[in-house]
Amino acid sequence: MNAINFVYLAAILFSIGSAAVLLRRNAIVAFMGVELMLNAANLALVAFSRLHGQLDGQIMAFFVMVVAAAEVVVGLAIIIAVFRARQTISLDEPAELKG
């Protein structure tokens, strides 16, 4: 099986993830979209690692996983804090930074 197909799959997953971030109002779902995008990037990194026969991409993927784990912690904490303050997790609701 050609490794380039993994890259296509990664592109599709990334598009789905970004669509979820952009189109869904629910913060949890958008967050899931973010995770999907991160993992799509991981998949692409690993695929390119395989294509080029180098380990750099795989090492990078581990870093991304670590960062994603940390991001989940912080992100969910923010979502909970927003929910406590506003009783909603809609992404459109907080717009205080409107210029």
Place this chain on the structure above:
Amino acid sequence: MTSLIWLAIALPLASAAILLCLGRRADAWGHWMGVAASGGAFLVGLGALIELLGKAAEDRAVDTTLYTFIPGGDLHVDVGLLADPLSITFVLLITFVGTLIHVYSVAYMEHDPDRRRFFAYLNLFVAAMLLLVLADSYLLLFVGWEGVGLASYLLIGFWNQKREYATAANKAFFVNRVGDIGLIIAMGLMFTSFGALDFATVAEQAPSATTAQLTAIGLMLLVAACGKSAQFPLQSWLGDAMAGPTPVSALIHAATMVTAGVYLIVRSAPIFDGAPDARVVVAAVGAMTLLLGAFIGMAKDDIKKALAASTMSQIGYMMLAAGLGPIGYAFAIFHLVTHGFFKAGMFLGAGSVMHGMKDQVDMRRFGALRGAMIVTWVTFGLGWLAILGIPPFSGYFSKDKIIEAAFVGEGWQPWVFGGAALIGAGLTAFYMSRLFFMTFHGKARWTDDQHPHESPALMTVPMIILAVGSAFLGLFLAVGDRFTHWLEPVTGHAEHHDPVLPIPVLIAATLTLVVIGAGIAWVKYGRADVPEEAPAASLATLTARNDFFQDSVNRAVFQRPGQHLTRTLVYLDAAVVDGAVNKQARGWAGLGEASRRLQNGQVRTYAATMLVGLVILAAVIVVGGL
């Protein structure tokens, strides 16, 4: 007493301060304190006169330095008072006439609720005027100069509840400011040329200055004199200044303040000695104003305005004399002194007439007042004879000397200046006789509710004293050229020059013109009936009646263009200077406004923007082959 001459200024100044500070508490006795302060100043002046008379002529100048006014680098000015024959002459004129007018005002202003304030202003005026004439430097003179301007403003607008009176006060103030600028510029020029502003240094240094410098200073001094003395072209304020109470017109706008310009010119003799061109301009301005005032006086029906025009004309004589140089200085001051007496006397007479006629000023509604007011008639009559220059009354000795001096010289000058002075004498005779006959002779043209009566003794006694002065002061001072010799230390000794026409011819011509002028006035206004309404008049009469349209001319030449200029400048300021800044600021504000809309607070929009940016970057990398 010359070392105590500062008392002459301090007394009225203190009185003015007390009267103004105490307010209504001083209402009962304030006017008498004003009289006392002015009288005290007169006694100080008298003491100084006696002391000066006891000295040799060349020692008759005592300069007392009181304290340092401005101790600044190159400019060092002391407050010093100079008692010399010229300043003491003025001190005596101001305080003597001033005290009489103070006494007169006690009765004249009796029914005015603000009489105390009136006396405070009068005292302030006397103090400022004395400072003006006693100052030993131009800068200190300027302090007094502004002080009399302020007092004049306050007194013209004394009844400022009437709008036009307040306007008249403003007008006098503004026109005087124009003259003041001249004095300020003259002082600046003096400082750059001589490095000092006191009379002694200026007189010492003037001969070494260039003619151009002296001419510039002289012309600027003339501008100052024109403003204060109502000379052409700054004469327009004097007629309106008659809005003030009549004693004010007598003291400030006839006897003293308006003659300050003549004083300035005579005091600046060292400068004018070196600037013959400036002197010719002074004489020309004097000659012109002399005729202008006479023409205006011929057409006015308001007794005070006719007298004001006459004042303007007589000061024109003084200016003419001052412009003639050393041969004229003494006569200018001589005429100034006699004029101070007879014009103040006539103004007080006019006040007495108004007092008896319920403040009527239209001469067409007077007539036949001789019977009702004997004292006023006699005193006014003496003033009238004096201003006409009938021998042996005062005016003859002073005015005829000016006419003689005006005929001295070479080329066109004696004929023009002398001719103007000679014609002026005839015109003066006509308009003063017209005024006199319309007021005191002919048929009574009073309105129904008028019952003319003589004024109280407090008013008539000052009039009598001034009338005696009008009659005999000239003779007293002219005997043996007493007054000329007295002034010689200041004005310098003038060589006797023969006029271009023999003196007897000039005297005869003057007297003939005077008699003709008075005769015409008698035929037209004494014997014939005077219509109660001013008849339709020729263009010339209308022109004179409207003061030669001076207000319209000023409006058209100065006010309107000035307004346009300021409006243009304001517009340019708003459109160009402020405009550039404002437009730039508005541009940045618009930019901010536009970028503000990008920040809508929607997280998903930001995310989309980021994605789009990312896609664009990726596309650039891929397509550009980077």
